[in-house]
Amino acid sequence: MELTLKKRKKNTIIPGFTLTLGYTMLYLSIIVLLPLSMVFFNTLSMSWSEFWETIADPRAVASYKLSFGTALAAGIINVIFGTIIAWVLVRYQFPGKRIVDGLVDLPFALPTAVAGIALATLYSPNGWVGQFFDFKIAFTPLGIIIALTFIGLPFVVRTVQPVLQNLSSEIEEASASLGATRLQTFTKVIFPELLPAIITGFSLAFARSLGEYGSVVFIAGNMPMKTEITPLIIMTKLEQYDYVGATAIATVMLITSFVLLLLINIIQWYTNRKFNLK
Numbered sequence: 001m002e003l004t005l006k007k008r009k010k011n012t013i014i015p016g017f018t019l020t021l022g023y024t025m026l027y028l029s030i031i032v033l034l035p036l037s038m039v040f041f042n043t044l045s046m047s048w049s050e051f052w053e054t055i056a057d058p059r060a061v062a063s064y065k066l067s068f069g070t071a072l073a074a075g076i077i078n079v080i081f082g083t084i085i086a087w088v089l090v091r092y093q094f095p096g097k098r099i100v101d102g103l104v105d106l107p108f109a110l111p112t113a114v115a116g117i118a119l120a121t122l123y124s125p126n127g128w129v130g131q132f133f134d135f136k137i138a139f140t141p142l143g144i145i146i147a148l149t150f151i152g153l154p155f156v157v158r159t160v161q162p163v164l165q166n167l168s169s170e171i172e173e174a175s176a177s178l179g180a181t182r183l184q185t186f187t188k189v190i191f192p193e194l195l196p197a198i199i200t201g202f203s204l205a206f207a208r209s210l211g212e213y214g215s216v217v218f219i220a221g222n223m224p225m226k227t228e229i230t231p232l233i234i235m236t237k238l239e240q241y242d243y244v245g246a247t248a249i250a251t252v253m254l255i256t257s258f259v260l261l262l263l264i265n266i267i268q269w270y271t272n273r274k275f276n277l278k
Contacts, residue, residue, distance in 0.1 A: 039254060042247040054248045063230040064252070070141055070229075071209035074148035078205045079198055082156030089157075090164040104158070107151045112214025119147050120219040139221030144229065147215045152205030159201035160194060167193055195271050203264040210257055 043051065054060070089101055107115065123130040123137040123146065130137050137143050167190065175185040213231040220227040230253055237246035 036254065039247050039250050042244055043251045046244055046248060051248050054245050055252050059224050059228070060230070060233060060249055060252075062225045063228050063233050064256075066141060066144070066227070067210060067230040067253075068256070070144045070148055071206050073145050074152055074209050075202050075206040077145070077149050078152045078156045079202050082153055082201060082205075083160050083194065083198060085153075086157045086160040086164055090161060091169070104154050107154055112151065112212065113218070115150060116147060116215035116218030119143070119150065119215065123219065138219050139223070139227060141227060143219040143221075144216055144227065147219050148209040148212060151212055151215055152209050155204040155208060156198070156201035159204065160197045163194055163197040196268055199264060199268040199271065203261055203268075206264075207257065207261060210253065 046054070085104065089097065089104075120138050120143075121127055123143055125131065125136060125138070127138070137146065171189055172185055175189050176182075180188065211231060213229075213235065216229055217232055220229060220232075222228050222232055230249060234246045234249055234253075237243075237249070
C-alpha cells in the first residue's frame with residue numbers, strides 16, 4: 001500500500017490528486033454527462049411503441065444509412081489522403097510549405113455554413129467544377145461525402161503529422177541498409193508506428209462527420225429518402241416543436257455512435273498492444 005502511494009506521488013506532476021480528480025469528474029459531468037442524460041430522460045417520456053414508430057420511420061432509417069455511410073466513406077478518404085498530406089508536409093521542403101500547412105486548418109476556422117455555400121456553388125450543375133461533369137455532384141450523396149471530407153481532413157493530418165515528425169528518417173535508412181525495399185520499409189517499419197494515430201484521426205473525423213449539419217445542409221439538397229441526413233431530421237422536428245421525437249432519433253444516433261467509437265478504441269488498443277509486444 002505504501003509503495004502504491006509513493007508511486008502515485010512520484011508520477012503525479014500536479015499536486016492534489018483528489019482535488020484535480022474531483023474537478024475533472026465534476027467538469028465532465030456538467031459539460032458532457034448532464035446534457036447527454038437529458039436526451040435519454042426526454043426519450044423516456046415516450047412509450048416503447050411510440051419510440052419504435054419514431055425511430056423506425058422509413059424516412060428516419062434512410063437518413064441513418066445516409067449519415068453513417070457518407071461519414072464512413074469520408075473518413076476512409078481522409079485517412080488515405082490525410083496521411084499522404086501529413087507525409088509531404090513532414091518529409092519534404094518546397095516553396096509555399098507554410099501556406100499549405102496553414103490551409104489544412106482552414107476547415108477549423110471557416111464557418112460551416114460558409115463552407116456549405118461555397119461547396120454547393122462550386123459543385124452545382126452550373127458551378128465552376130460541376131459544369132464539367134455529366135453527372136450531378138451537388139444535391140447527391142457524393143456531394144455530402146465531399147463536404148464531410150472537407151471538414152474532416154484536418155483531424156487526420158494533425159493527428160498523423162506529430163507522429164511522423166517524431167519518426168526519424170534514420171530508421172528508414174537503417175531498414176534500407178538491411179536490404180528492405182521501400183514497400184517493406186513502409187509496411188514493416190513506418191505503418192505500424194502510424195497506425196494508432198491513423199485510427200485516432202479516423203475516429204475523430206468520423207465522429208465529426210456524423211454530427212455535421214451546416215456544411216452538409218446546403219450541398220445535400222435535403223430530399224427525403226435520398227439526401228436527407230439525420231441531423232436535418234432532428235432540426236426539422238425541433239422546428240415543429242416535436243422535442244420528444246427529436247430526442248428519440250438523437251438517442252439512436254448517440255447510442256450507435258458510442259458503440260462504433262468504442263469498437264474503434266478497442267481496435268486501437270489492440271493494435272497498440274500488438275505492436276508494443278513486438
